[in-house]
Amino acid sequence: MALSGLEIFKLLPKTNCKECGKPTCLAFAMQLAQKKAKLEDCPHVSEDAKEKLAAAAAPPMQLVKFGNGDNEVQVGRETVLFRHEEKFYNPTVLTVTVSDKLSGEELNKRIEKINSLEFERVGQQIKVNAIAVVNESGSSEKFAAAAQSVKQGSELAMILCSDSPEAIEAAVSKTSDRVPLIASAKEDTAEQMAKISKDNKCPLVVKAPSIEALSQLSEKVKSGGVENLVLTLEDKSPRESLYNSTRMRVLSLRKVFRPLGYPTISFIQGDESEQVAAAASLICKYSNIVVVDAAEPEVILPLLTVVMNIFTDPQKPVQVEPKLYSVGEPDENSPLMFTTNFSLTYYTVESDVESSRVASYILVVDTEGTSVLTAYSGDKLNEKVVADAIKKSNVEEHIKHRKLIIPGYVAVMSGKLEETTGWEVMVGPRESATIPKYLKEVWQ
Amino acid sequence: MAVPEITESYTGSVNRLTLGATSQSGGTRATTVVVGGAANVVYGGSDTQAGERPVIAIDVLDSRPNDWPEYLSEPYKDVLDSPAAWAKKCVDEFGAEIICLKFDGIHPEKGDKGADHAVSVTREVLEAVGVPLILWGCGNDEKDNQIMPKVSEAAKGENCLIGTVTEGNYKSLTAIALADGHNLITEAPLDINIGKQVNILAADMGFPLEKIVTFQDTGALGYGVEYSYSIQERQRLAALSGDKMMAMPVICDVGHEAWRAKEAKSEDAPDWGRADKRGPMWEAATAICLLQAGADILRMRHPKAISTVKDFINELW
Ligand code: SF4
Numbered sequence: 001m002a003l004s005g006l007e008i009f010k011l012l013p014k015t016n017c018k019e020c021g022k023p024t025c026l027a028f029a030m031q032l033a034q035k036k037a038k039l040e041d042c043p044h045v046s047e048d049a050k051e052k053l054a055a056a057a058a059p060p061m062q063l064v065k066f067g068n069g070d071n072e073v074q075v076g077r078e079t080v081l082f083r084h085e086e087k088f089y090n091p092t093v094l095t096v097t098v099s100d101k102l103s104g105e106e107l108n109k110r111i112e113k114i115n116s117l118e119f120e121r122v123g124q125q126i127k128v129n130a131i132a133v134v135n136e137s138g139s140s141e142k143f144a145a146a147a148q149s150v151k152q153g154s155e156l157a158m159i160l161c162s163d164s165p166e167a168i169e170a171a172v173s174k175t176s177d178r179v180p181l182i183a184s185a186k187e188d189t190a191e192q193m194a195k196i197s198k199d200n201k202c203p204l205v206v207k208a209p210s211i212e213a214l215s216q217l218s219e220k221v222k223s224g225g226v227e228n229l230v231l232t233l234e235d236k237s238p239r240e241s242l243y244n245s246t247r248m249r250v251l252s253l254r255k256v257f258r259p260l261g262y263p264t265i266s267f268i269q270g271d272e273s274e275q276v277a278a279a280a281s282l283i284c285k286y287s288n289i290v291v292v293d294a295a296e297p298e299v300i301l302p303l304l305t306v307v308m309n310i311f312t313d314p315q316k317p318v319q320v321e322p323k324l325y326s327v328g329e330p331d332e333n334s335p336l337m338f339t340t341n342f343s344l345t346y347y348t349v350e351s352d353v354e355s356s357r358v359a360s361y362i363l364v365v366d367t368e369g370t371s372v373l374t375a376y377s378g379d380k381l382n383e384k385v386v387a388d389a390i391k392k393s394n395v396e397e398h399i400k401h402r403k404l405i406i407p408g409y410v411a412v413m414s415g416k417l418e419e420t421t422g423w424e425v426m427v428g429p430r431e432s433a434t435i436p437k438y439l440k441e442v443w444q
Numbered sequence: 445m446a447v448p449e450i451t452e453s454y455t456g457s458v459n460r461l462t463l464g465a466t467s468q469s470g471g472t473r474a475t476t477v478v479v480g481g482a483a484n485v486v487y488g489g490s491d492t493q494a495g496e497r498p499v500i501a502i503d504v505l506d507s508r509p510n511d512w513p514e515y516l517s518e519p520y521k522d523v524l525d526s527p528a529a530w531a532k533k534c535v536d537e538f539g540a541e542i543i544c545l546k547f548d549g550i551h552p553e554k555g556d557k558g559a560d561h562a563v564s565v566t567r568e569v570l571e572a573v574g575v576p577l578i579l580w581g582c583g584n585d586e587k588d589n590q591i592m593p594k595v596s597e598a599a600k601g602e603n604c605l606i607g608t609v610t611e612g613n614y615k616s617l618t619a620i621a622l623a624d625g626h627n628l629i630t631e632a633p634l635d636i637n638i639g640k641q642v643n644i645l646a647a648d649m650g651f652p653l654e655k656i657v658t659f660q661d662t663g664a665l666g667y668g669v670e671y672s673y674s675i676q677e678r679q680r681l682a683a684l685s686g687d688k689m690m691a692m693p694v695i696c697d698v699g700h701e702a703w704r705a706k707e708a709k710s711e712d713a714p715d716w717g718r719a720d721k722r723g724p725m726w727e728a729a730t731a732i733c734l735l736q737a738g739a740d741i742l743r744m745r746h747p748k749a750i751s752t753v754k755d756f757i758n759e760l761w
Contacts, residue, residue, distance in 0.1 A: 081485075082681070084674040119715070121666060212447050219445060239491075239760050246487040247450065255448045272721075273728065273752040280729045281756070284673075284736035285487060298717025301707060302665060302729035309670040310733070344668040351667075351706045373633075431583070433704060434553055436511070 003056045005033035011049035012042065019043055060256045063090070064203050064228050064263050066130075066181040067157025073129050075230070075288035076263035081249060084314050091311040092283045094303055095130040095159055095291040100137045100146035107146060110295070111153035117300045122347055123320065126304040128156070132183070132291045133171065135162030144170035151175045159183055159205075159291070161267075165192035176200040181289075183207075183265065184232060187217060194224045203228035205265055209235075211244060211251075215259035222259075229262045230289065238278045241266060242285050249286040263288035272299055280306045317369035318343040324393040325350070328359030335360045335443045336395060337405035337428055337435075338386060340367040340375050348432045356436030358443070361398065365389040372407045383413055383420040390421060405443070450489070456686035457483035458495060458740070459654045461627060461693055463542060464576025465603035470625075473602060474574025477541050479657075479740045480693035485680055486738050487760075497761035498735055500742050500750055501542035501578050502534040503699050506565045507549025507557060513709035515723050519747050527565045528572035535573045538747045539754065542605075544578040545569055546700075550591050551582035559594040566598040578605045578695075578743075580629070585613040593620040600624040605695075605741075607631065608659055611642050618646050627655045629695060634661050634671045636678055636690075643689050657741065658692045664701035664708075665730040672696065676737035696734045699745030702727035724748035732756060 009029035020041040022028040031037035039045060039053060063077040073093045080086045096114045098107065111131070118127035133150050135143040143162055150158060151174065158180040160171045168182055183205035185193030190206070197204035204226055208214035211233070218229055233244055245264060251257040266287040268278045275294050282290050283306045294300070312318060322341045327350060339349045341364045353360050365385055367375035375381035390396070390404075402423045406414065408430030418425050429438045460481040465471025481495030508524045509517065523530040527545065534540035547562055549555040569577065579595050581588035593616055596606055606621050607629025614630075621628045630646055632639035639658055647653055658679065663669045682690035702708055708726035711719045727749035731742050735757070744750050 082674070082677050083670070084678055215445065215447055237759065238756070242487045242760065243491065246485075250450050250488070251448060255450070257445075257448055259445055260447075273725075273748075274755070276725055276729055277732050277752055277756040280732040281736055281760075284733055296717050296721075297715060298722040298725050301716055301722075302725050305666045305707070306669075306729060306733055309665065309668075310673070312670050314670070314674055344663065344671070348667060348704075351704065354706060355709070429553070433511075437553060 003033065003053065005030040008032050008053065011045070011052055013044045013046070015044065017044065060253050060261050062227070062229065062262045064181075064230055066159070066179050066203050068177070068179050069155075071129070071155045071157050072179070073157045078249075078286075078288075079253065081253060083310065087313045087315065088311045090288065092287065092307045093130050093157070093289045094128050094279075094283075094300070094307060095132045095289060096128050096295050096300070097132045097134050097161075097291060097293050098146065098150055099134050100139075100143045102146070103142070107149050108153055111150055113295050115154050115156070117295065117297065119297075119301055119304065121305060121308065122318070122343055124308070126308050128300060128304070130157040130159055130181075130289070132159040132161050135164065135167050140164065140167040140170040143167040144174050147171035147180075148174045151178055157181070159265075159289070163189065165189050165196065168193065169196055172196055172200050172202060176202060179203075181205060181230065183230075185217070185221060186234075187213070190217060190221055191224070194221050194226045197226050197228075198224075203230060205230045205232055207232045207234050209233070211248060211260070215257070218262065219259045231260065231262050231264045232266065238274075238281070241278070242281055245282060245286045265289040265291065267291045268293070272296070275299065276302065279303050283307055284310055319369040320346045320364055322364045322366035322389060324395050324398070325362045325364060326359075327353045327362060328357070330359040330361050330398075332398065332400040334358075334399065335405060335439060336363060336399055336403065337361070338363040338365050338389065339407060340365055340370060340372055340381060342367065342369050342371045342375075345371045349435065352432045352435040353439070356439045358436075358439040360439065361395065363389055363393055363395060372409050376410050376413070381410065383416040386417055387420045390423070405438075452484060452489055454484060454684040456684050456688075456691055457481060458680070458683045458693055459691050460496065461654060461657065463578075463603060463605055463627060465601060465625075469603065471602045472570065473576055475541070475576070476603075477576055482680065482738065484684065485677070486736055491761075494761055496740070498740055498742065498757050499541050500744050500754060500757075501544040501695075502538060502540040502750065503544050503546050503743055503745050504530045504534060504569065505549065506545065506547045506562060507555050509548065513703060513723065514711070515720050516703050516709075516746055528568040531569045532572045535575055538750055540575060542576050542578060542741070543569065543573055544580055544743050546580045547582050547591070547595070549582075550587050551584050552587060554582070556587075559591045562591050562595050563598045566595050570599060570602065576604065577602065578607075578629075579626075580607055581617075589613065589616045592617055596620045596624045596626060599626070603627065605629060605657055607657075609642060609646060611638055611645065614642060614645050615649070618649050618651050622649070622651050627657060629657050629659050630692075631659045631661070634663070634668070634675060636660075636675050639675075639679070640689050643692065647689070653688060653692070656692045657695050659695050659697070662697045662701045662734070664698075664705050665726055665733060666705055666707060667701070669730055669733050673733060673737040676734065676739060680738040693740035694738060695741040695743065696731075696739045697743045698731045698734065699727055699743055699749075702730040702749075703745060724752070728752040
């Protein structure tokens with residue numbers, strides 16, 4: 001967090017020599033706090049003060065990257081507790097585990113399954129973006145072999161999970177070019193793990209039983225020269241995890257408590273339902289990497305969607321491209337309706353049209369990403385905008401009839417719209433949910 | 445370096461509100477439920493500030509739904525024609541602490557049923573179960589104004605939660621809810637200012653603020669849950685800062701919204717995983733997200749989703 005003018009003043013020489021061009025050190029400090037002056041302008045500032053000022057200016061949460069090439073992921077550098085205050089920056093890395101007890105065909109199948117956890121939602125690709133290899137076998141060789149297989153079988157970023165420095169050493173030696181995240185260093189293994197992390201330039205997870213112990217351990221590892229750290233608390237119930245995760249986020253961002261100024265990772269336990277619940281809540285509440293065992297699409301898709309939604313920029317309404325969309329395989333007699341390019345509006349309508357099983361055209365009108373009512377009251381939706389969209393979309397070449405279904409909420413624009421376009425206007429339902437009924441009963 | 449103390453200076457808290465009235469308080473409910481009371485953000489500070497445990501209200505429809513996906517109606521297939529039996533099943537088998545009686549069937553496009561029907565359904569359900577009730581209109585202003593006051597009267601003294609009233613249509617239901625001693629749901633279209641405005645309008649009619657629950661149109665996971673999420677977080681922060689017009693407990697319509705998502709209801713989408721599990725997962729994940737932002741009452745539908753979320757709530761609160 002930035003220092004106040006007074007706090008900066010305390011670090012200055014206090015000689016008022018004026019060489020910075022300001023009348024006093026205090027005046028200079030005030031300007032510095034407002035970013036109207038540069039520290040370099042004072043020739044007398046001590047090295048110690050420089051360091052302190054630089055440290056204070058550093059972001060409160062470290063950015064950590066792992067994986068390589070196109071599959072490099074980055075986590076951390078968050079700035080707020082609530083997404084509406086600004087936004088959440090680096091989406092949670094959803095990770096699925098692979099046990100090193102698996103081998104051969106079984107192992108490859110599991111890796112393949114994880115690779116395939118990729119979906120398209122509202123025009124965006126979302127996917128699992130890391131694999132965690134877990135040392136359940138207790139054997140270093142098996143762990144290294146499994147890590148090797150994962151490296152060969154998947155492009156995804158890797159997390160190597162073992163409490164044994166020997167096992168980590170063995171696995172890292174096979175995979176260091178992929179910059180895996182090493183998980184985890186504990187109090188008693190911190191030195192060895194830190195060395196492996198440093199030698200191989202791989203980021204490191206530090207693990208401790210309490211926030212207090214974790215702060216001490218992260219300090220210790222950092223002073224040993226490892227800066228790319230990720231934090232985790234040992235063996236916590238969902239309840240403890242969520243309270244602690246929240247407390248850690250507050251400490252790192254609001255208190256700028258540097259020993260906790262790193263991203264966090266959570267390892268989720270339990271049956272599928274428990275995993276969905278714990279993972280969804282930890283995605284919302286501040287875990288930067290969430291590791292689950294479940295690899296079924298019906299578990300992963302909702303979790304990836306949580307990440308997508310929570311990390312959406314609240315300042316920018318998500319928009320779809322204004323153009324003509326087909327639902328099903330519409331022909332020249334199919335219904336045509338329009339809606340706005342606010343993605344939420346569009347996808348709701350699309351989903352309801354789809355469930356009607358009546359092949360249709362949806363004309364998306366550019367309302368700068370606002371919903372029907374908001375657009376209408378802000379005059380971003382009027383007969384001209386709709387007429388324009390009809391022209392641009394060449395919809396007249398796709399259908400024979402000249403009937404346009406309009407949202408029930410803007411029934412008032414019917415008259416003018418008919419005048420401007422020459423089309424017959426049909427007032428559709430107000431609620432998108434009643435579209436199926438409308439298409440089946442009223443349309444024709 | 446010692447870990448610093450976190451000191452919050454919150455002055456306000458979310459109102460505590462009781463739903464249901466037992467015979468001692470002039471009703472016939474066997475149980476009552478208290479909601480609200482949080483004095484911090486979700487998981488903020490210590491768990492002593494978390495307030496009451498969030499509660500799930502299971503939806504019962506006044507008329508057989510004809511648009512429910514098969515995997516949703518399956519668990520209820522033997523009771524869909526009888527709201528009383530349906531409500532009883534929710535309480536006995538799925539552990540419902542509140543029943544939300546949703547009057548879809550009075551909607552002009554969904555059956556257009558009249559007041560006699562709505563009143564007798566209300567009486568039957570009150571008779572069949574001992575838990576508190578939510579009485580929720582159909583969303584068509586005209587029909588709601590015509591019928592919900594009669595529903596309110598039929599449940600007089602039961603301390604139900606009745607709604608919804610909106611900025612454009614609040615007078616008749618607010619007045620009758622006040623007269624019949626119910627709690628009131630104020631609704632706004634994902635707009636925090638309108639939400640506050642409706643509360644003010646109800647308060648101006650003499651409706652006690654501490655008997656109001658707010659409802660912002662819920663977005664399902666993948667369909668705008670982030671809007672509901674941020675509005676709820678902002679509302680909670682406003683409550684904590686002492687804004688009396690924003691200190692109401694929050695209700696979310698999870699089940700209905702989640703099951704509109706194609707990820708929940710499509711039966712032929714093998715890439716998305718097993719169809720029988722997908723819907724309940726989608727509903728549960730939507731509910732879990734909303735809990736993180738401070739939901740106090742969740743309206744839900746599928747028993748599997750309900751048990752997932754219930755387990756989570758019991759673990760966390
Ligand atoms: S140059 Fe430095 S020491 Fe001199 S007045 Fe400015 S701030 Fe103070």
